[in-house]
Amino acid sequence: MSTAGRWERAALLLDSVTADDPADRARIVRTHAEVALDRDWFAGTDTAAVRIQAAEREFPDGDWDTGFLRLRHDYARLLHGAGTLRIGPAGKDPEALAALRDRARDLHGEAPDEVRRGWAAMYRGLIADNHFADRTDAAGHFARALRAGQDGADDLLAREALRHLGDLDRDAGNLERATERWRRATALGERAGAVPGTLSQQLLLAVLARDAGDEAAATALATELARWAEAIGAGRLRAGALAFLRGADPTAPGPTAPEGDAAAPEPTAEDATASGRAAPAGMAPAPGAPV
Incomplete structure (x- = not known):
């Protein structure tokens, strides 16, 4: 149910x-912690900590899955900071980053199964x-992840x-x-109900x-995405779609669109027209980008 974006219902x-x-x-x-973490990522809330x-109190001797939840949470916290998506090490605590990298390496070595x-x-x-900002190293890890998840082992x-x-x-x-x-x-996300x-x-x-160059298709996709995201309470996704409609590139480094959607207006005809112009300097990546 959490995979479907029904976080409140899953928690209940x-x-x-x-x-x-x-x-x-x-x-x-x-499992409650995992639901909260998923919600925070997509909705821009702060419920997982x-x-x-x-x-962690339930597993005082350690537990791989709980340790992985902690890693995911710390990764996202360091990534978003105070509402800003920060790509690369600039402006971050180098000791915290090194510790995060070391914990991910340790979890990789201690994993109880291939998935x-x-x-x-x-x-x-x-x-x-x-x-x-080491894309060469990242590519090797992503390829290993793909091999572990392919052929139905883990579609997500x-x-x-x-x-x-x-x-x-x-x-x-x-x-x-x-x-x-x-x-x-x-297609894999759809098959998994994500x-x-x-x-x-x-x-x-x-x-x-x-x-x-198909701006009409780009606008149609982003407009529907914004509506769906609002319907399920995924404010961070909605903000990203609206930023895209205004011309942002959600894959480029820089500040994010605002977290949550309280101040984000509905997509308009003006947004659709504006989406054809170049992204303003420093805008994006929007939430929901491949980060």
Whole structure:
């Protein structure tokens, strides 16, 4: 249910579950943390920290899955900072970044199965790319993540890897391969029922439409994405779609669109017209970009 963007309902269902076994109760607490983390990423909320702390108390001797939730949370916190998406190491705490990279390496080595090892590789790639601006190192980790998730092993992992490999392809000027990978990523997300993840992928397809000069298709995709995102409460996704309609490139480094959607107006005809002009200096990447 969390994968479908129904975070509040998922949390309510978890609250309604009773468990006598301490191990089962601990898993429920950990699942609560995962739901909160997903919600924070797509909606721009701040609910996961307390939930992750509660999960860590349930596993005082350590637990791979809880450690991975902590890694994901710290990755996002360092990435977004005070509402700004910060690509590369500039302006960040080098010790915190080094510790994050070391923890991802350790989780990769300690993973209890191949799929979890693939997710750890995925985050090693994300950290290398978005915190250290090392795209060569990132590409190798993304490729390992794809191998771990392909052939039905974990569609969401394969989707995430394809999403970021496609971003590297586009930056290298290989739009044909970027298109193929991003379309495959979209299909995998749809098959897995990942509503907010598929919406974020639709924004990348809108980017490709704009790259190809089809502004009408780009505008149509982003407009529908904004409406869907508002309907499920994914404020960060909605803000990214609206920024795209105003001309932002959601894959370029720089400040993000505002988190949440309280001040974001509905897409208008003016937005559709404006989306054909170049992005203002310093604008984007919008939330939902491959970060």
